[in-house]
Amino acid sequence: MTASTAATSGKRERTKAHNRRALLAAAQAVFTEMGYGAASIRDIVRRTELASGTFYNYFPDKAAIFHAVLDERTVELRRRLRDVRAEAQGLDAVVREGFHAYFAFIVEDQALFEMLRRNAGTVRTLFDTPALEIGIVELLEDLRAVAARGELPPALDLDYLSSAMGGVAFELGIRLSEQEEPDVAGAARFASELFLGGIGRLAG
Numbered sequence: 001m002t003a004s005t006a007a008t009s010g011k012r013e014r015t016k017a018h019n020r021r022a023l024l025a026a027a028q029a030v031f032t033e034m035g036y037g038a039a040s041i042r043d044i045v046r047r048t049e050l051a052s053g054t055f056y057n058y059f060p061d062k063a064a065i066f067h068a069v070l071d072e073r074t075v076e077l078r079r080r081l082r083d084v085r086a087e088a089q090g091l092d093a094v095v096r097e098g099f100h101a102y103f104a105f106i107v108e109d110q111a112l113f114e115m116l117r118r119n120a121g122t123v124r125t126l127f128d129t130p131a132l133e134i135g136i137v138e139l140l141e142d143l144r145a146v147a148a149r150g151e152l153p154p155a156l157d158l159d160y161l162s163s164a165m166g167g168v169a170f171e172l173g174i175r176l177s178e179q180e181e182p183d184v185a186g187a188a189r190f191a192s193e194l195f196l197g198g199i200g201r202l203a204g
Contacts, residue, residue, distance in 0.1 A: 016058075019050060019054060019057075019058065022048045022049070022050065023044065023045075023048060023050070023055060023058055023065065024065070024068060024069055024072055025047075026044045026045070026046075026048050027039075027044045027068075027069050028069045028111060028115060029047060030047060031069065031115055031118065031119055032111075032115045032118050032119075035118050035119060035122075036062075036066060036119045036122040039062070041065075044062075044065065066122070069115070070132075073109065073111065073112040073115070074112075074132075074135065076105075077102070077105045077106075077135075078135050080101055080105060081098060081102060081135070081138070082138055082142065084098055084101040085097070085139075085142045086142070091146055091152060091199070092196060094142070094143075094146055095165075095192050095195055095196055096188065096192040096196075098139075099169060099187070099192050100184065100192075102169050102173065102188075103172065103173060103182075103187045103188050104184050106173045106176060106177065106182075107176060107182045107184055113182075116173065116174060117177040117178060120174045120177060120178060123174065124171075132166070135166060136162050137162075139165060139166055140158055140159065140162035143162055144158060152199065153199070153202055153203040155202075156199065156202055156203070161195075161199075164195075165191075165195060172187045172190070173187075
């Protein structure tokens with residue numbers, strides 16, 4: 001590859017990355033302001049300087065870009081959760097600090113918070129979005145590490161547990177986004193007591 005070809009290829013990749021970022025930023029704004037149902041691809045493209053057909057070079061439809069926006073917003077959330085769970089000492093801390101970190105992030109990330117508030121119903125119907133599935137897989141991996149330390153009952157089904165914890169966190173996170181004054185501590189306490197109590201009964 002010549003220097004000229006490499007330069008052209010590099011510029012093309014930078015342009016593609018720029019266009020994708022522009023579409024994601026526009027989509028997040030449109031979904032937050034209009035809601036998923038009312039928003040159209042045309043509304044998204046109008047917020048950028050791109051030609052209308054450019055959208056389809058990056059996303060096949062509106063659902064795909066909605067998923068992508070959620071994924072962009074939750075990368076940092078997943079990283080923070082894994083760090084918190086890795087540093088937590090004991091099962092009690094893993095559960096309590098994990099739930100608190102999850103709910104606190106949703107409330108602190110104003111862009112994510114407002115998008116959830118405006119699109120709660122849509123996000124529920126798209127619970128199988130890759131970003132959320134990955135989060136549950138990562139939780140399962142962390143719970144397996146806790147189990148390997150002997151801090152969970154050997155017979156406990158960790159697939160069920162991770163799915164249940166992920167589902168409760170998701171639903172309570174949506175509820176928080178609907179509250180005028182989000183009660184992060186209350187949500188974290190409720191979820192933690194629910195699961196720690198349940199684990200205790202299963203271990204008995």
